[in-house]
Amino acid sequence: MKFRPVWLVFVIPSFFAQAQHSEISKLLDSAMLVWYSDFDRTQQLVLKAEKFFTDSTATVNADLIELYKLRIQSCLAFSRLQQMNQYIVELEKLLIKNKQHFSREELSKMKLDMEFPRAQYHLAIGENKRALESFLNIKAELMKVAQTPEVCYEIYLQSNYISAIHRDLGEFEASVNEQLSSIPYLICSNRPGFPVVYRNLALTYLEKRDFNQTGKYLKLSEDSLKRALQLWPEEHARVAISLYETQAGYYERIGHPDSAMMAMIKALSLIHLRSVNNLFKGRIYYRLGVLNLRLGNLNEANKYIEQAEANFKPLEGDPLHVARTFLLKAEWSSQSGNYAKALAYCEKAEMELAARVEKGAAGNSIIVGTISKKELFNILHKKTQVLLRLFEQSANRAHLIHALNTNQMAVALFDSTANEFSLDKDKIILSELSYSAFEYGIRIAHRLYRLTGDRQYLEKCFWFMDKSKGILLLENLRLVNRFSGIEPEWLQREKELKAEMLWAEQEIFRTESARNQSDKLQSVRERYAAIKSDYSVLLSQIRSKAADFYRLRFDHSVVPMQTIQQQLLKPGEVLIEFFTGDSILAVAGFTRSKMYMQVKPLPTEFTNLINKLQSALTRSSAASFTNPARELYDLLLNDCLAELGSDMKSLIIIPDGLLGYIPFEVLMSSDQQNSFLNNNYAVYYAHSATYLHEQLQRKLPDPKYFFAGFVASGNPKLGVQLATRNEALSVLKGAEHEVASIAKLIRSKFKIFNPAGKTDFIKHAPDYRILHLAMHAVVNDANPMMSEMIFTVADSAEQSLTAGELYGMQLNSTLAVLSACNTGMGQLHRGEGIMSFSRGFAYAGVPSAVISLWKVPDEATSKIMVNFYRYLKKGETKDRALQLARQEFVRDNPEYAHPYFWSGFILTGTTNPIEFPSAFRWYWYVLALLVVIAGGYVFRNRLMPGRNLS
Structure with a gap:
């Protein structure tokens, strides 16, 4: 039995029967050598076999079936999709007609084998979800049988x-996990295939924008392919071309265009080989067109684009490559200054991918179905840019309106795609990839507002600003607000599956990070894949059986500006929201009676x-x-506050991007030391205006107790224990005093956990209204879900609560005070913000948190925290209490007037005052009751007439 290597997309079917006739066996052997390189020759061999059976009246056997399956694979290899579908149907009919010639086991195996080309066909025509279900089903069935080398290869x-589909859908974590979990089965099969595995992993990491991992797997792929390509170039040409394509994309992304061009020249050197068909030729020319466009070589680019189109056009049922070519021609036309032609190519590309397009009320196209949401998003984004250029060229307002409508369609695709993702990580990456659409939406809407004065465009400008932020937090909070107490079966199941996925992801990370990786890694990967599959099935069930629930579950609507002014803001409050794009800075400001909107170029020195x-x-x-404090005040706040009025006392800041790393309280309105924003405004922060509004709608639970202080101040041994994290953590000498002083203020319904263990927090935290954590935190930028808060237990052994575990909790607290270091820091993701512990507590249901932006000195932390609680007890709102606590600290400690000491702590979320429990003990109530009874007795006796008291 002969085997050929597997390529990225085109694979060799399984062969499971011995030849019954030598003639058919010879034809089958010949077909196995040419099916991937010569479609016509494969077709001739099948026809010859059919003639043999007709002339000899022989019965249908396994070899003939395999020959038919090879022809189907050849159709796929040469993108003859209509013929592929036709031959699949014909083979299914043939099997039914001749089923008496096969055993029950053979028929069962043939039925499973036929599901494979059918799944390939669905994938080729863009029906990814349907294909995924089939591949998962085949894999599940194969996992039930004895894992021979042949079965391992099939798995x-x-x-x-499965990995490729997850990647195309933007589900990168699932794609990587599935590909890595396939390696033991490849080893079991004793087949070559590592160049493909490594290249596929490199491609996934490239799309995920993890360039370190991309480079690593590209090198592994090239090293494992080098010798095979020298010995058998025909068989390995397609693998090599796919590798060089990915290399070119990688070098282009990291800013090495010359290296990218060299990679594609290597691909071009293989184009003469017989196995390199029109599809692969088109891909080579397409990528060369892209690279030359990037380098500004318009003539060279045009030559390659035309060659790509000539190779893609004959392909049946392959709109993706045709659409990409049209999009590339649109880019070429734009660079050539012909925007009308560019628009025409964008619309051609759009029509290639749109399954159904309807006309909206305004005459614009509304996409009802599409083959690829990701590719269509790219087309709509380019079309938006072209329409904006046409407006700038012609001043025709219709182009600008058309651009706005097109951009809204792109954002609608973003929403639709996000709803289909199960992992938060994948949604975060999607937000980053889609961020430029929001930037263009803001620019266009603001331009239309300036031209027309129409308030609807101002609304739309703010809509883009706020919608670009915090989709994950908003989904989670709306889930709590709208379905708390209902707990439909699917909602409970969703919670369980997401918790299991999070657990599996963390287990994979821990095992991979361990020096000695255990054997459990493969089983955890397989468990992860199974959970991911279950979650996809669940979402499909929700979509089909509970459409209203699904719509509300993934509602990403934005709070209207009027609602902000009338419901969200209190008298004396200002809300200022920012958007920082690649080229613009947008500022929106609101009071109850006024509003402000400005979109201006982002200064080149902004990051600096x-x-x-x-x-x-x-x-x-x-x-x-x-x-910098003075310059940033002028850039961010000066004009807005001047227009909204100087009589405001409270400031809500909704930062974006890098602005999330700075405390606005230190911005200065003049060069005078007393001009800090903290001196004039109580400042607090929110993830988005919509999220803040949603937080205020939440009905807060009433926990049993009031205050829980968790103290893990450490000991001299702790620093040594944590050295492996490259983080020397000192003993927090003031932590115990800090929490004890706060407890004295509260006086009742409190408990101090000292030393606090992780289990103490998990078990008791849901029972308290205020959570105060005085301990160290360690930020993990590589994997934010593995950031840790360091607890201790009685023997001072270190324990940690990860951000991922926090996300999985459901807390009932009103306020979390994280006096640990760096609890407001973390990795920045555009669209989602900073992956900090503040975000983790918000996800767990806590509407307010005090967090730190750097390692605030222990003594300063302790004093500010005690001051903060004292003002809270006096009935101040949380933002005002923190403002006064800072001011008092500076006033009492002038040597610590530098903002380093007092501005590190900020408040996020809602600011409602907190009612402290009464300090009276039960015996005071009893004593008061006794006094009342005694007084009543005396009074009663005095009123009784004629009573002889002698």
Whole structure:
């Protein structure tokens, strides 16, 4: 039995029967050598076999079936999809007609084998979800039988396809996991295939924008392919071309266009080989067209684009490559200054991918179905840019309106795609990839507002700003608000599956990070894949059986500006929201009666200003914070506050991007030291206006107890224990005093856990209204879900609560105070913000949190925290209490007037005052009751007439 290597997409079917006739066996052997390189020759061999059976009246046997299956694979290899579908149907009919010639086991195996080309066909025509279900089903059935090398190879093939579909859908974590879990089965099969596995992993990481991992797997793929390509170039040409394509994309992304061009020249050197068909030729020319466009070589680019189109056009049922070519021609036309032609190509590309397009009320196209949401998003985004250029060229307002409508369609695709993702990580990546659509929406809507004065465009401008933020937090909070107490079966099942996925993901990370990786890694990967599959099935069930629930479950609507002014804001409050794009800075401001909107170019020194201020604030000796603090005030706040009025007392800041790393309280309205924003405004922060509004709608639970202090101040051994994290953690000498002082203020319904263990927090935290954590935190930028809060137990052994575990909790608290270091820091993701512990507590249901932006000195932390609680007890709102606590600290400790000491703590979320429990003990109530009874007795006796008291 002969085997050929597997390629990225085109695979060899299984062969499971011995030849019954030598003639058919010879034809089958010949077909196995040419099916991937010569479609016509494969067709001739099948026809010859059919003639043999007709002339000899022989019965249908397994070899003939395999020959038919090879022809189906050849159709796929040469993109003859209509013929592929026709031959699949014919073979299914043939099997039914001749089923008496096969055993029950053979028929069962043939039925499973026929599901494979059918799944391939669905994938080829863009029916990814349907294909995924089939591949998962085949894999599940194969996992039930004895895992011979042949079966292992079949499992490996299914995993290849499953991984590719997850990648195309933007589900990168699932794609990587599936591909890695296929490796043991590839080893079991004793087949070559590592160049494909490594290249596929590199492609997934490239789309995920993890360039370190991309480079690693590209090198592994090239190293494992090198010798095979030298010995058998015909068989390995397609693998090599796919690898060089990915290399070119990688080098292009990291800014090495010359290396990208060299990779594609290597691909071009293989184009003469017989196995390199029109599809692969088209891909080579397409990528060369892209690279030459990037380099500004318009003539060379045009030549390659035309060659790509000539190779893609003959392909049946392959709209993706045709659409990509049209999009590339649109880019070429744009660079050539012919925007009308560019628009025409965008619309051609759009029509290639749109399954159904309807006309909207305004005459614009509304896409009802599509083959690929990701590719269509790219087309709509390019079309938006072209329409904006046409407006700038012609001043025709219709182009600008058309651009806005097109951009809204792109954002609608973003919403639709996000709803289909199960993992938060994948949604975060999607938000980052889609961020530029929101930037263009803001620019266009604001331009239309300036041209027309029509308030609807101002509304739309704010809609884009707010919609770009915090989709994950909003989904989670709306889930709590709208379905708490209902707990439909699917909602409970969803919670369970997401918790299991999170657990599996963390287990994979821990096992991979361990020095000695255990054997359990493969089983955890397989468990992860099974959970992911179950979650996809659940979402499909929800969509079909509970459409209203599904719509509300993934509602991403934005709070209207009128609602912000009339319901969200209190008298004296200002809300200012920011959007920082690649080229614009947008500022929206609201009071109850006024509003402000400005969109201006983002200064080239913007990032440098943020870095300067951050650096100056995190070092107590630095005196250089004044200039950046003053410049940022002028850039971000000066005009807005001047227009909205100076009589405001409270400021809600909704930051974006790098602005999330700085405390606005230190921005200065003048060069005078007393001009800090903290001196004039109580400041607090929110993830988005919509999220803040949703938080205020939430009915807060009433926990049994009031205050829980969790103290893990550490000991001299703890620093040594944590050295493996590259983080030397000192003993927090003031932590115990801090929490004890707060407890004295509260006086009742409190408990101090000291030393606090992780189990203490998990078990008791849901029972308290205020959670105060005085301990260290360690931020993990590589995997934010593995960031840790460091607890201790009685023997001072270190324990940690990860951000991922926190996300899985359901807390009932009103406020979390995280006096640990760096609890407001973390990895920045555009569209979702900073992956900090503040976000984790918000996800767990806590509407307010006090967090730190750097390692605030222990003594300063303790004093500010005690002051904060004292003002809270007096009935101040949370933002005002924190403002007064800072001011009192500076007033009492002038030597610590530098913002490094007092501005590190900020408040996020809602600001409602907190009612403290009464300090009276039960015996005071009893004593008061006794006094009342005694007084009543005396009074009663005095009123009784004629009573002889002698």
